Amino acid sequence: xxxxxxxxxxxxxxxxxxxxxxxxxxxxxxxxxxxxxxxxxxxxxxxxxxxxxxxxxxxxxxxxxxxxxxxxxxxxxxxxxxxxxxxxxxxxxxxxxxxxxxxxxxxxxxxxxxxxxxxxxxxxxxxxxxxxxxxxxxxxxxxxxxxxxxxxxxxxxxxxxxxxxxxxxxxxxxxxxxxxxxxxxxxxxxxxxxxxxxxxxxxxxxxxxxxxxxxxxxxxxxxxxxxxxxxxxxxxxxxxxxxxxxxxxxxxxxxxxxxxxxxxxxxxxxxxxxxxxxxxxxxxxxxxxxxxxxxxxxxxxxxxxxxxxxxxxxxxxxxxxxxxxx
Amino acid sequence: xxxxxxxxxxxxxxxxxxxxxxxxxxxxxxxxxxxxxxxxxxxxxxxxxxxxxxxxxxxxxxxxxxxxxxxxxxxxxxxxxxxxxxxxxxxxxxxxxxxxxxxxxxxxxxxxxxxxxxxxxxxxxxxxxxxxxxxxxxxxxxxxxxxxxxxxxxxxxxxxxxxxxxxxxxxxxxxxxxxxxxxxxxxxxxxxxxxxxxxxxxxxxxxxxxxxxxxxxxxxxxxxxxxxxxxxxxxxxxxxxxxxxxxxxxxxxxxxxxxxxxxxxxxxxxxxxxxxxxxxxxxxxxxxxxxxxxxxxxxxxxxxxxxxxxxxxxxxxxxxxxxxxx
Numbered sequence: 289x290x291x292x293x294x295x296x297x298x299x300x301x302x303x304x305x306x307x308x309x310x311x312x313x314x315x316x317x318x319x320x321x322x323x324x325x326x327x328x329x330x331x332x333x334x335x336x337x338x339x340x341x342x343x344x345x346x347x348x349x350x351x352x353x354x355x356x357x358x359x360x361x362x363x364x365x366x367x368x369x370x371x372x373x374x375x376x377x378x379x380x381x382x383x384x385x386x387x388x389x390x391x392x393x394x395x396x397x398x399x400x401x402x403x404x405x406x407x408x409x410x411x412x413x414x415x416x417x418x419x420x421x422x423x424x425x426x427x428x429x430x431x432x433x434x435x436x437x438x439x440x441x442x443x444x445x446x447x448x449x450x451x452x453x454x455x456x457x458x459x460x461x462x463x464x465x466x467x468x469x470x471x472x473x474x475x476x477x478x479x480x481x482x483x484x485x486x487x488x489x490x491x492x493x494x495x496x497x498x499x500x501x502x503x504x505x506x507x508x509x510x511x512x513x514x515x516x517x518x519x520x521x522x523x524x525x526x527x528x529x530x531x532x533x534x535x536x537x538x539x540x541x542x543x544x545x546x547x548x549x550x551x552x553x554x555x556x557x558x559x560x561x562x563x564x565x566x567x568x569x570x571x572x573x574x575x576x577x578x579x580x581x582x583x584x585x586x587x588x589x590x591x592x593x594x595x596x597x598x599x600x601x602x603x604x605x606x607x608x609x610x611x612x613x614x
Numbered sequence: 615x616x617x618x619x620x621x622x623x624x625x626x627x628x629x630x631x632x633x634x635x636x637x638x639x640x641x642x643x644x645x646x647x648x649x650x651x652x653x654x655x656x657x658x659x660x661x662x663x664x665x666x667x668x669x670x671x672x673x674x675x676x677x678x679x680x681x682x683x684x685x686x687x688x689x690x691x692x693x694x695x696x697x698x699x700x701x702x703x704x705x706x707x708x709x710x711x712x713x714x715x716x717x718x719x720x721x722x723x724x725x726x727x728x729x730x731x732x733x734x735x736x737x738x739x740x741x742x743x744x745x746x747x748x749x750x751x752x753x754x755x756x757x758x759x760x761x762x763x764x765x766x767x768x769x770x771x772x773x774x775x776x777x778x779x780x781x782x783x784x785x786x787x788x789x790x791x792x793x794x795x796x797x798x799x800x801x802x803x804x805x806x807x808x809x810x811x812x813x814x815x816x817x818x819x820x821x822x823x824x825x826x827x828x829x830x831x832x833x834x835x836x837x838x839x840x841x842x843x844x845x846x847x848x849x850x851x852x853x854x855x856x857x858x859x860x861x862x863x864x865x866x867x868x869x870x871x872x873x874x875x876x877x878x879x880x881x882x883x884x885x886x887x888x889x890x891x892x893x894x895x896x897x898x899x900x901x902x903x904x905x906x907x908x909x910x911x912x913x914x915x916x917x918x919x920x921x922x923x924x925x926x927x928x929x930x931x932x933x934x935x936x937x938x939x940x
Contacts, residue, residue, distance in 0.1 A: 379780065418856060427756075428755060428756045429754060429756060430753075430754045430755060430756045430757065431756065431772075432775065432856065433772070433775070433776070434779065434856055436780070439772050439773070439775065439776040442772050443769050443772055443773075446765050446768050446772075447765070447769075449758065449759070449765065450759070450762050450765040454705065454762070530744060531758050
């Protein structure tokens, strides 16, 4: 089978590529060929049992999406997006990439026609929700995004549902939890601290906690994220009916619970590297974010996330630190 | 004040124009100038105490929206749409008019800038909802449209919310009930029978009822529709916060209740003109439609609809039949 990954140079995209290269199969079928695409040139996996082709272009430019799907991939992972902060700063760029780019891709698939109907997995986000929330956001709760990014993702979900209902492709839209622990350097994303306070202390560095410890949020590991994508690419979509958007499972926990888990897994010495520096701006942003979900439907559909934050930390230590704590 | 009405030649658009011409004011402010636009040339009201300018063009063509807003109208009513059946038959035309046209309009307003921030009232629809439903659809129920039309309206709502949140205009999106009794000739819309079985018998003609009498649906009169638009154009939008879409009030009633009301208002002779001709295709379409709502938020915001179907029939007799029943 042939696979196309758009957004293959991002953190989740790279991990998905690694996993596919390790497995060599998807849903029990041998992978023959993978196109890895991003706006910057993605890296090919070092050892893949299939042919990989890396491409860099701006898929929001007219004509680019057509080139990407011309070989009629059986499965398309659409992970490409301008992130929340940038989409808020640059209104036009956010709509161009996150809305127009997505629509060009969907249209390019539709225009092939002739019975071509790939599985198309689209990463959406819990940013489609906006405060005020119920205690746990349920599967039928409405989408009132408070960012342009969330708006663009909610529109992508609607388009994916309509194109799937029409039979132009076989789509699944996944509302990802906040991925934690993100590997790599601390970044300036407002949500960065959720990962920073775990990753940096485990690596022997200090990390800044800008919000109170009672802040609750919704997490899953990078490993769970890859699992979500693979499950969406291989599941029986008949079970989705005409509701092809899935709010994924995750783990709701407070910062205090995150820190307790870090203490259990790595000890007081590591926890002591977290410095409290309250930041009113970040507190205000975080106050508008979802805290907790009841993701019953996704669980019934077989999507799985971690059950404890200890497990999320251990996944990071295994996958990123070779099992070693500094 | 200056007003722009896009979709001014439609049934609701014409009634809105008549009402504004009769009042001469909107929200207590004198109307100086009105641009009436549609894809076919709208009729100017016979006696308006303000200057009216009628224009016909395809507002989904690049550049047309800019011309419409160039005079910086204070209030914009965006009522233009390809209807449900046509948007389902012609995928490209539906997206071009209902999505691209709407987005061009919003962008044209944004591009004026310099503090220009009109009130913009957009007609959405209960077609943003798709079965299965709760017994009464509540204000926080999610949007899972089962038509391309409903998808395009739900996207319009999301865009309106984001553009309003960003301060580009002051938007209100209204999810209209099915308007009943629609004046004019019977049309082939699947929902046409709700009006046909009242309008035709009152005018001395037979009408066909294609569904069982226990079918329940959600209605408001054309007069209520105009009231919704005027309230949305003049209300304090601060009360909406960042949730600028309103599911309007209406009246949930069954066909049996419609017929009982017709009997009370017009007698057995009129009711006898309804012929039962079950139509499996229409029954199947109607089964996917919303039946009932709890429109608490709209009521709290001051939107008003009829409380009985008798009242809806009397509005039709007053406004369309000069008080006379055949």
